[in-house]
Amino acid sequence: MKTLTNRYITAVIHAVPESQRNDVQAELAAAIADLTDARLEAGASPQEAEHSALLELGDPMRLAAEYSNRKLQLIGPDHYPTYIRLLKVLAATVLPIAGTGIIIANLLTGADAGDTAAKTIVTLIQLTVQLFFWVTVVFAILERNQAPKSMYPAWDPSTLPDPPQGGVKLGDTIASIIMSLVGVAYLVWQHFRSPFTDAGGAPVPSLEPSLWSLWIPVMIAGLLTGAVVEFLRYRAGGWSWPFVGLNAVTGLLVVVPLVWLAATNSLLNPPMVERLVALGWHDAALHINVSVIVIAVGILVWELIDSTRKVRTDAAARTKHSNSNPS
């Protein structure tokens, strides 16, 4: 077996560029010998002396990095801010878009809700890992190569984020938009997929199919407009009276037909109700209609109260924000 010194030198020079190897090897050999001698003179045993000399020189990988000016970090302070910013931007854009896309695509091709949820979660996790991995790889390569200055943009105060102030959180907006899109996706999906099939094997829609002539398109329009209003509200920096009005209109566009149809028992598809009754749920139509009315009215009322309440605080926050930022 080689001596500890030899093993140490080998470990260091393997991590040093070829061109420096001979030089580093010779110098390191002399250095270890000198350090060891000093300890022998101080009265240490040969083994102790060698051991403590190597201990003073420390981890070979670290020493080699010092010698060759190599980075001991995956991503250093030069690139770290850009790296984190890019990750955040990608996570905030790619993930919600991909998630919505997967949900809609799955529902349209006829997967059931549980399946869709599972697929969506798994895909989003994979996507997150992939995003993280590839962005990290690119930045680790940048870190190890002298990138031209233009590759890391100089920070400038004008790039400071200008988030709409006062209760407008991007997360809330995204969640609200996704809810609207899920609603649209459900309205479409229920027509093509169902837990029940008729005698011919075709799915039994949950909602009355004749509603497609008017009311379902109206509700889809209401949901989509609601999503757009939500986005504009985020851009504008929170609630103001016009947005409260717009939001109420799009909400009513969905809730009024829903409540009216449920109250007159013309929302649900009668064959669907028959299947439920056959399964032993005798008051299925009543229960579902009442639930739809209660939930729809509840959501609308809450939205109205919440948006009205926030008009004042959001307006105050906007004023304060624009005062402190005259540009």
Add this chain to the structure above:
Amino acid sequence: MFVMNDEDVLAGHQQELRRGTVVIAALATLKTPGYGYGLLAVLEKSGLSVDANTLYPLLRRLEKQGLLSSSWDTTDSRPRKMYSTSDAGRKLLQQLESEWNSLTQSLNTLRTEDPKNLLKELS
């Protein structure tokens, strides 16, 4: 909150303060040619203890920057790399020394003068 103990705080600040002085010490000492361990021992004796794993790579870096020149001394049974401060190194040393002096002067002024006067001038 996690509080570091006083010794760690002191050691951390001392290390920060000493970091740049090793270059001055090395360039000044190596006006007379010397090898790694010799320099390490000299610095240690004069109260500027440096870790071996900092000094050896530093010498190589200074050599790469042209501030030190080197040659192999094979007269001893143990061949050693001898470093000596180059002309460029001497020039840089002068600049660093004058920087060091002006830092000392500034610090002295700050420490001796009544801070109230300095602050008054500001306002």
